[in-house]
Amino acid sequence: MKRLIQAVALAGLAALTVACSSGGATAAPSASASTGASASDAGAGVTVVAKDIAFSPTAITLPADTATQVVLDNQEDAPHNMVIKDAAGTTVFKGDIVSKQQITYNVGPLAAGDYTFLCEVHPNMTGTVTVQ
Amino acid sequence: MFATRTPLRLSDVVIRAAIVGLALATGYIHLTLGGLLFTLNAIGYFTAAAAMVVPLALAVRFRWFIRLGLMGYAATTIIAWAIQGPYFPLAYIAKGIEVTLIALLVIDFARMDGSPVNVVKRELANLNGFVAKVRGSAGAGA
Numbered sequence: 001m002k003r004l005i006q007a008v009a010l011a012g013l014a015a016l017t018v019a020c021s022s023g024g025a026t027a028a029p030s031a032s033a034s035t036g037a038s039a040s041d042a043g044a045g046v047t048v049v050a051k052d053i054a055f056s057p058t059a060i061t062l063p064a065d066t067a068t069q070v071v072l073d074n075q076e077d078a079p080h081n082m083v084i085k086d087a088a089g090t091t092v093f094k095g096d097i098v099s100k101q102q103i104t105y106n107v108g109p110l111a112a113g114d115y116t117f118l119c120e121v122h123p124n125m126t127g128t129v130t131v132q
Numbered sequence: 133m134f135a136t137r138t139p140l141r142l143s144d145v146v147i148r149a150a151i152v153g154l155a156l157a158t159g160y161i162h163l164t165l166g167g168l169l170f171t172l173n174a175i176g177y178f179t180a181a182a183a184m185v186v187p188l189a190l191a192v193r194f195r196w197f198i199r200l201g202l203m204g205y206a207a208t209t210i211i212a213w214a215i216q217g218p219y220f221p222l223a224y225i226a227k228g229i230e231v232t233l234i235a236l237l238v239i240d241f242a243r244m245d246g247s248p249v250n251v252v253k254r255e256l257a258n259l260n261g262f263v264a265k266v267r268g269s270a271g272a273g274a
Binding site for chain 2: 053076077078079081097120121122123124
């Protein structure tokens with residue numbers, strides 16, 4: 001019985017440690033989820049649907065040097081988000097991860113050029129962004 | 133084919149049930165994430181959970197290996213996530229489950245198998261005995 005109590009105590013301690021460490025880290029994605037302008041001054045946006053572990057459409061166009069709204073319509077239980085990277089692979093925008101939910105991202109002004117977007121959870125879900 | 137029943141203490145049953153439950157829980161979380169990699173990961177957890185309790189003689193004989201394998205599997209999953217992410221609440225819950233799973237597997241291993249060094253020594257001795265037996269029967273047949 002003593003061993004059982006020790007085992008349960010150890011498992012509880014491990015779970016508590018993880019729970020405490022996760023508390024501070026979960027704030028990170030939301031801090032970088034929306035950048036740039038507020039919804040009121042953002043440009044007309046586009047909608048990207050996430051379904052069957054794929055984006056549709058896989059090619060979108062955004063205006064250059066203008067804050068824009070991008071709507072991610074996740075139509076399935078699997079969690080998805082949108083991350084936009086420039087040609088060098090640097091992340092220029094990272095949206096919150098959502099499941100079976102529609103979310104509006106406020107994407108800050110981007111310089112003209114070609115970008116890629118992908119889902120952070122499923123990196124094989126990709127698309128292209130043309131900013132012009 | 134089936135193992136003979138060995139007496140288990142209540143604490144053994146509780147720990148084993150917790151291990152199976154946690155493996156199924158993290159497997160289910162990975163299954164809900166969709167995609168090939170997560171689905172394969174989930175299947176791995178479900179298989180390991182079944183191997184932890186299946187009363188087949190072979191599985192019982194090598195339960196120590198199943199425990200080590202599941203520990204390594206969970207640790208690999210945690211390391212892969214730490215490197216690649218993504219870092220969102222459900223992922224932290226899954227990693228919490230996996231850390232607890234590893235802790236319980238360590239406890240179960242220590243209670244059932246003792247020191248890993250002794251396990252390796254015992255298995256090597258068994259292997260040597262098996263090799264000697266095979267050589268002996270081959271020599272007798274010549």
